[in-house]
Amino acid sequence: MTEAVIQIENAVVSYRETIALRGVSLAVEKGEFIAVIGPNGSGKTTLLTVINGLVHLTQGQVQVLGRDINGGNRHALRRQVGYVAQVSNIDQRMPISVREVVMIGRYGLLGFFRQPSRRDWLLADEALSMVGMTHLAKRPIGHLSGGEQQRVAIARCLAQEPDIFLLDEPTASLDWKAQTEILELVKRIHDERHLTTLFVTHDLDALPHTCDRVILVKDGLIVGDNTPDKLISTETLSRLYNLPAEVVEVRRPHIHTRSH
């Protein structure tokens, strides 16, 4: 755990007149499992998309796997970064089957003019079976529920065989059971495939309690960065969400007790 796979230096991102990130620096080592938490609109998603270069940097530098993500090889670099976006970002009417959606994960790796081989389909099927969606492989993607689509998105990332795994609120709007299952699934994939994982959530209940490190984001800045037991205290949460300490005490999930 010494090799920095992600190195963000003084990243500034703005969407028109709104500044989403105000000079954020972050180093992530190989194999880390990091949870990024913070209120809505704090810049969590932007921080994640800075890593795969989906947003334009106003200032700063981002090195991923030793290379500049905004350089000429950004498409090649993105092939090594799996990204699960928020639920409901896809067109439910698209005529495409679940298995074909998973195969999209391999399209970038295949490159132009090459069709998926038998091995590619095998990898896609393996990914589907890992997320427990084999029985729905032939269904149109739009016929699946939110939780099922989220599993398919994770399978798509698995088929991509990435080194870095980025998840943006993968459990938002899912029921409690689906949420627990997805959290376990992500952790299992992280361990089995030796990935570096960043997991964004605004919901403290969805915090993977097995994560190594928690990053608190507020108003486009990183306001905390430590192990979960050191960071998730009543005081920090009270500051993060602008709530009085006594309210947080009543509402907050009991992270310490869960991890014991």
Added chain:
Amino acid sequence: MDLSIFSYLFMQNAILAGLLGGISCGIIGVFVVLMHMPFIGVAMSHAAFAGALMGLWLGFDPVIGASIFCLAASVVVGPLADRGQLSPETSLGVIFSLMLGIAFLFIGIIPNTRSAALDLLWGSILTTSGEDIVLLAIVAFLVVAIVLLFEKEIRATLFNRNVALAVGIPATLVLYCIILLTGATITVTLRSIGGLLIFSLILNPAAAAYQLTYSLKRMYLLSATFGVLSCWIGLIISYYLNIPSGATIVITSSLVFMLAAIFSPKRKTPELTQSSIQEAKQ
């Protein structure tokens, strides 16, 4: 049976134009339907109208003016939408209104030349020349070749641009090329098919194909088939009943859509059986 329809050169050309135009329009129709931008047909034909008028005003071939305007408009749609953070449909609307403005301007400046430009907007498949057929064949070949070669990049981009970008596909470029290809197809087919006909020939076959399948590959095939069938059936009806071919082709393509919608398997609801209720209760 009366086979005189095949004995006229203009009918032979029209049948060929129907085949080639039907295939290209059917395939780009799939993009148009899946990207939710049906307005592109109307916007492009008005760009052609404005361009043709400008050609007349400056004294060169209206077709060249029309082509320049159409291509320029289709190059601008994508970047304009991204830069202004608009949907492509809104971006098309902005371009459409500009083209309409330019057209009116030229109509005001150069009186009595309206009909030549209007011909282009209305067009007629029965006046397709040998030269038009060559152009139509080139475009049909290009459209089919591009879809075959870049099938997976196009599929990923149509599915979701951000997902396509995230897996390492240059999706923005792919999207702009799809729009440009659509614009180019419309430009070339416009002269023989006409601005109004092209709108229905892009939309109806693809919308009909969408009713019948959940597979993108089959949607391309069905849509191209429906495009060709609409042209051919429309031409036959127009020939034997001696009525305008543009109208019969438009109406045929609409009927194809209605039939597809009626027989769509997507509309069938699964039967609620006693056993499935029992299963759910357990």
